[in-house]
């Protein structure tokens with residue numbers, strides 16, 4: 001049996017990892033899982049049913065009920081769900097429940113592309129290629145600002161650049177500062193700073209890194 005070819009992509013909010021992951025998955029004809037959607041789905045389920053975001057038992061039940069095949073990015077993209085997801089994501093038993101499902105996805109076929117915060121460090125430490133995608137907070141806030149203008153994902157919230165920038169900084173702090181699986185590059189990750197790159201340049205750079213790591 002051949003070992004699944006796994007591409008692990010991590011990085012902070014609005015670093016470009018989502019677009020890069022989708023395009024790499026297309027290029028290598030591999031299934032793609034945006035693991036952020038799994039945390040978002042738990043947060044969404046709790047918000048919808050009026051449950052607190054910090055009750056671990058309830059959140060674990062919600063995490064067990066997640067169906068990876070039914071994650072709807074259109075519903076889950078809302079800005080407030082991202083914020084809520086990063087609160088849910090600090091709870092260890094919620095993480096282990098979701099990580100188990102993410103690992104199954106990664107290892108069930110001939111390979112996969114997974115993106116998130118802890119793919120190279122925790123979910124798939126044996127991935128053949130690991131990318132850590134970053135950009136400065138200002139550049140990421142600018143990208144997110146444009147995205148919310150285009151997609152209307154703020155739902156009536158203050159959409160100013162300053163608010164988005166401060167949310168990004170807060171989320172970085174929460175994701176990098178948590179005890180369980182903090183956001184950080186794996187030791188063997190390739191660092192890709194996209195601050196001065198457009199998406200095409202970032203994709204071509206990522207593509208050549210992956211190609212050079214892929215067995216024939």
Ligand code: CDP
Pocket residue numbers: 012013014015035036037039040082085086087089115116117118119171175
């Ligand atoms: O799209 P964006 O980068 O804003 O967020 P996301 O990737 O959808 O993730 C939302 C939140 O889920 C993050 O801020 C993390 O707190 C959490 N998350 C995580 O802890 N581990 C992952 N593998 C993916 C997301």
